[in-house]
Amino acid sequence: MRIDKFLKVSRILKRRSLANSACDSDKVFVNGKAVKPSHRVKEGDEVTIEFLSGKLTFIIKGLNEKASKEEASTLYEIVKD
Numbered sequence: 001m002r003i004d005k006f007l008k009v010s011r012i013l014k015r016r017s018l019a020n021s022a023c024d025s026d027k028v029f030v031n032g033k034a035v036k037p038s039h040r041v042k043e044g045d046e047v048t049i050e051f052l053s054g055k056l057t058f059i060i061k062g063l064n065e066k067a068s069k070e071e072a073s074t075l076y077e078i079v080k081d
Contacts, residue, residue, distance in 0.1 A: 001063045003028060003047070004037035009065060011072040012049070012056070022049065046079070055080065 001009075007019040007028075022028050023037040027050040030039060041047070041060055048057045057080040067075060 001041060001065060002037065003030060003035055003039045003041050005065065006041055006060070006063065006075070007049075009067050009072065010075040011069070012058075012076070027051075047076075 004016050004019040004023060007013040007022075008016040013019045013022065019028075020037045023035060023039070026034040028035055029048040029050075030041060030045050032046075032048075041063070043060055043062060045060045046057065047060065048055055056078070058076040058078045060075065061077050062075045064071060064075060
């Protein structure tokens with residue numbers, strides 16, 4: 001699954017366009033490397049997103065392109081807030 005789609009489906013970022021611009025601005029890192037929106041992620045990858053107020057680091061636990069609102073929080077585990 002693409003990183004931009006994962007961020008939207010997991011509801012970490014509200015819109016896919018927001019995920020695209022975060023990736024294009026080098027604010028999204030997968031396993032320590034800045035990635036573009038088309039980067040493919042897999043279970044076990046560590047993702048870090050830089051916000052103005054700090055960083056969010058999480059590990060991908062599952063990939064489900066059609067996750068419901070209730071299932072969204074099961075797709076990742078927060079490591080650092």
